[in-house]
Amino acid sequence: MDELALITSAQRGDLDSFNTLILNYQDMVFNTALRILGDDELAADASQEAFISAFRSISTFRGGSFKAWMLRTVTNACYDELRRQKRRPTIQLEPETEDGEEMDSPRWLADPGMTPEQKAEADDLEHAIQHCLDSLPAEFRAVVVMADIQGLDYTEVAQAARVPLGTIKSRLARARLRLRECLQGFWELLPATFRLNEENIA
Amino acid sequence: MKFRDTELLSSYLDGQLSPSESARLESRLSSDANLRSVLNDLREARGVLRQLPARKAPRNFTLTRQMVGLKPPLPRAYPTFRFATALATLLLVVTFAVNALGPSLKYSAAAPAPAYGLGGAPCQACGGGGAAESLNAATEAPTELPAVQAPAATELPPAAQSIVMPTATPALAAADSTRQSETATPKEAPTEAAPLDHFQQTTAPAATLVPAAWQVGLAIVGLLSGLIAFFMYRSAKQKWK
Numbered sequence: 337m338d339e340l341a342l343i344t345s346a347q348r349g350d351l352d353s354f355n356t357l358i359l360n361y362q363d364m365v366f367n368t369a370l371r372i373l374g375d376d377e378l379a380a381d382a383s384q385e386a387f388i389s390a391f392r393s394i395s396t397f398r399g400g401s402f403k404a405w406m407l408r409t410v411t412n413a414c415y416d417e418l419r420r421q422k423r424r425p426t427i428q429l430e431p432e433t434e435d436g437e438e439m440d441s442p443r444w445l446a447d448p449g450m451t452p453e454q455k456a457e458a459d460d461l462e463h464a465i466q467h468c469l470d471s472l473p474a475e476f477r478a479v480v481v482m483a484d485i486q487g488l489d490y491t492e493v494a495q496a497a498r499v500p501l502g503t504i505k506s507r508l509a510r511a512r513l514r515l516r517e518c519l520q521g522f523w524e525l526l527p528a529t530f531r532l533n534e535e536n537i538a
Numbered sequence: 539m540k541f542r543d544t545e546l547l548s549s550y551l552d553g554q555l556s557p558s559e560s561a562r563l564e565s566r567l568s569s570d571a572n573l574r575s576v577l578n579d580l581r582e583a584r585g586v587l588r589q590l591p592a593r594k595a596p597r598n599f600t601l602t603r604q605m606v607g608l609k610p611p612l613p614r615a616y617p618t619f620r621f622a623t624a625l626a627t628l629l630l631v632v633t634f635a636v637n638a639l640g641p642s643l644k645y646s647a648a649a650p651a652p653a654y655g656l657g658g659a660p661c662q663a664c665g666g667g668g669a670a671e672s673l674n675a676a677t678e679a680p681t682e683l684p685a686v687q688a689p690a691a692t693e694l695p696p697a698a699q700s701i702v703m704p705t706a707t708p709a710l711a712a713a714d715s716t717r718q719s720e721t722a723t724p725k726e727a728p729t730e731a732a733p734l735d736h737f738q739q740t741t742a743p744a745a746t747l748v749p750a751a752w753q754v755g756l757a758i759v760g761l762l763s764g765l766i767a768f769f770m771y772r773s774a775k776q777k778w779k
């Protein structure tokens with residue numbers, strides 16, 4: 337069954353069709369939530385919320401890119417979560433692993449003001465990138481995640497973020513510049529494959 | 539460098555510029571090292587993000603019917619039976635309420651009657667007041683005296699009689715000319731009391747305003763339609779599962 341048929345069927349209330357759509361999109365939705373929220377559990381919760389909300393409002397989908405529509409739903413769920421965190425801020429003083437041991441290089445230590453020793457502890461490149469993403473305002477983060485991580489084109493990002501195309505261009509440029517500045521601090525952590533040059537990117 | 543240039547470079551990187559805009563920017567890039575450096579920065583940032591490892595979802599996010607609050611598709615007749623149950627139950631409660639409140643309603647409806655039948659005997663509780671009113675009437679208009687005498691002669695309590703009689707008797711003595719009308723009043727008194735008696739005879743046996751048969755009927759209708767609705771829902775739910 338193709339995607340359009342599944343969407344039409346889901347719009348008539350067929351949950352099985354919608355679950356097929358979920359299986360196709362759950363990795364993308366989870367990754368988007370993970371990069372916006374920076375936490376696995378919160379991202380999983382936001383993804384679940386997004387799918388529930390998407391099923392309830394699928395009748396409002398009027399065609400176009402379903403991927404963009406789905407990303408808009410998960411972005412909204414992430415914004416809700418971020419607002420909740422703002423209302424009830426929680427500071428993790430002693431981050432622990434699942435075994436109850438203290439984490440060696442917690443992500444929250446990686447800030448621009450930390451010492452070279454501390455920087456060396458931030459041994460995970462993914463954590464370093466996530467740290468830089470977390471430093472962006474939520475709207476910028478969502479745009480850069482959708483465009484550069486999920487590979488949506490500008491029109492789809494504008495549709496998902498519900499902002500004009502010009503705003504997307506502006507946000508994306510600012511976000512990339514800020515990320516580049518932030519990543520300067522972690523540049524020595526980047527493996528050779530990440531040390532990009534103009535040849536292999538262009 | 540202006541931010542507008544950074545924006546142009548970012549869009550150029552994604553191939554979002556028109557051919558003419560791209561050509562113009564490329565000519566500037568060939569001569570401006572600063573512009574090339576910014577383009578390189580933007581490209582590096584985008585490249586790092588693009589090479590972020592994609593994670594697999596930690597679990598399946600498929601939905602259950604409970605999660606989205608879906609209810610089983612019910613037969614078309616289900617709402618009718620549910621409405622019938624609710625209506626029958628409501629009416630049954632109303633009939634009980636009407637029957638329970640009936641006597642007090644009847645009392646309040648009958649309350650003005652003593653004023654109508656003051657001259658009549660049956661209202662013993664208000665007999666004194668009636669006698670007193672009649673007393674005033676008697677002093678002002680002796681012609682009404684026979685109407686006062688009628689209750690006193692029948693069932694007025696002794697106290698009332700003691701109030702009525704002394705004043706009534708001089709008035710009676712003074713009004714010899716009214717003897718003829720006095721003889722006529724015993725005939726009139728029963729005719730005035732007659733409507734009240736008739737009212738009491740017709741209302742007294744009606745203790746329950748809604749017949750019991752109606753209540754039984756409503757109870758049966760409510761019970762049956764409720765049972766049908768319940769079994770409809772249960773079978774629809776089982777089929778749905």
